[in-house]
Amino acid sequence: MTVSERIVDDLVNNRVEFITTVPCKQLAGVIEHVESNPAIHHVPCNKEDEGMGLCAGAFMGGKRPAIIMQNTAIGVTINTLVTLTQYYRMPLPMIISYRGELHEPVACQVEMAVHTKALLNQLLIPTYHFHHERDVEELDAILKHAFMCNKPVAILTDATFWGGYCS
Amino acid sequence: MIRSEILKNLVPVLKGEFVVCNIGLPSQEMHLLGDQPSNFYMLGTMGLSSSIGLGLALTQKRRIVSIDGDGSVLTNLGTLPTIANNPADNFILLIIDNGSYGSTGDQPTYAGKKTSLAEVARACGCEHVVECRAEEAVETVKTALAADHGGVIVCKCESGNIMVPVITLDPVVIRDRFMTALAAANAA
Numbered sequence: 001m002t003v004s005e006r007i008v009d010d011l012v013n014n015r016v017e018f019i020t021t022v023p024c025k026q027l028a029g030v031i032e033h034v035e036s037n038p039a040i041h042h043v044p045c046n047k048e049d050e051g052m053g054l055c056a057g058a059f060m061g062g063k064r065p066a067i068i069m070q071n072t073a074i075g076v077t078i079n080t081l082v083t084l085t086q087y088y089r090m091p092l093p094m095i096i097s098y099r100g101e102l103h104e105p106v107a108c109q110v111e112m113a114v115h116t117k118a119l120l121n122q123l124l125i126p127t128y129h130f131h132h133e134r135d136v137e138e139l140d141a142i143l144k145h146a147f148m149c150n151k152p153v154a155i156l157t158d159a160t161f162w163g164g165y166c167s
Numbered sequence: 168m169i170r171s172e173i174l175k176n177l178v179p180v181l182k183g184e185f186v187v188c189n190i191g192l193p194s195q196e197m198h199l200l201g202d203q204p205s206n207f208y209m210l211g212t213m214g215l216s217s218s219i220g221l222g223l224a225l226t227q228k229r230r231i232v233s234i235d236g237d238g239s240v241l242t243n244l245g246t247l248p249t250i251a252n253n254p255a256d257n258f259i260l261l262i263i264d265n266g267s268y269g270s271t272g273d274q275p276t277y278a279g280k281k282t283s284l285a286e287v288a289r290a291c292g293c294e295h296v297v298e299c300r301a302e303e304a305v306e307t308v309k310t311a312l313a314a315d316h317g318g319v320i321v322c323k324c325e326s327g328n329i330m331v332p333v334i335t336l337d338p339v340v341i342r343d344r345f346m347t348a349l350a351a352a353n354a355a
Binding site: 017018041043044045046047049050051052053054055056057058059060061062063065079080082083084087088089090 | 187207209210211212214215217218219220221222223224225226227231243245246248249253338339341342345346349350353
């Protein structure tokens with residue numbers, strides 16, 4: 001089983017049935033399995049704050065949501081996380097590609113990487129950093145945690161976790 | 168006719184419906200004129216009324232009406248392709264288009280100038296897009312509610328506001344009573 005398959009299996013086993021995504025090279029395998037899994041309703045979105053709105057609706061509609069996005073999205077979604085997800089106390093696992101970490105070839109990605117954890121910390125969002133492949137073993141507990149406490153949680157997956165950059 | 172008059176006329180039509188109410192004055196007016204547990208009031212997060220409504224429509228059986236504004240749709244234009252490509256027969260997007268940012272002092276929007284939101288919605292692939300005048304709002308919404316498909320209504324009206332109190336309900340209370348009503352309706 002690949003790491004991508006393992007992540008989608010954990011989502012399904014935790015009854016996550018509604019997932020919105022924006023494209024990402026590192027998360028492409030996860031997104032592919034999300035799309036093909038019959039237990040998941042996959043709705044690609046155009047921007048991450050839009051996706052969080054979809055997830056808020058899905059949660060109120062009775063389905064557990066999740067969003068898959070890049071860490072640059074933290075800059076886009078602060079207002080939505082604060083005034084919708086957190087203010088109305090909604091759970092939202094965010095599976096995030098952590099660009100700009102070791103082995104990153106694109107310098108600009110580092111600019112947002114250096115702010116990512118500081119912003120998540122400022123927002124009091126529980127944050128988990130997957131650096132080694134074995135870190136995926138915590139995903140099941142993290143998902144249970146998010147739906148237990150009705151909070152957004154961030155799972156940052158860096159290049160080392162994915163075994164290097166795709167390009 | 169201004170937005171508050173349209174909403175006042177729509178209150179009896181929307182009684183018992185599950186309604187996502189846009190941030191600012193639209194939510195405050197719906198709360199003042201026709202509060203019901205099945206109204207979800209947005210207290211923040213401009214632009215996401217349609218996204219929340221679509222997420223709701225795609226995950227359960229009951230019909231969802233999102234009341235939006237032209238300024239809010241413009242700030243989240245990406246919502247229209249998402250609505251078009253994930254069609255939900257139980258989702259009606261009602262855009263009250265007064266050509267202005269009402270909640271911030273009636274500054275003009277581009278929808279009141281050269282941009283037609285109805286044409287944008289059609290170009291995005293949305294089906295059953297109807298543009299109507301304020302005076303036709305009640306009949307147009309009634310027709311949409313009677314149909315077995317969703318759609319997008321762009322209701323053109325004049326700019327202007329009435330004085331309405333802010334909503335002091337706790338957001339978790341708003342969400343809980345909405346979810347309780349929706350779950351009961353789906354179980355019925």
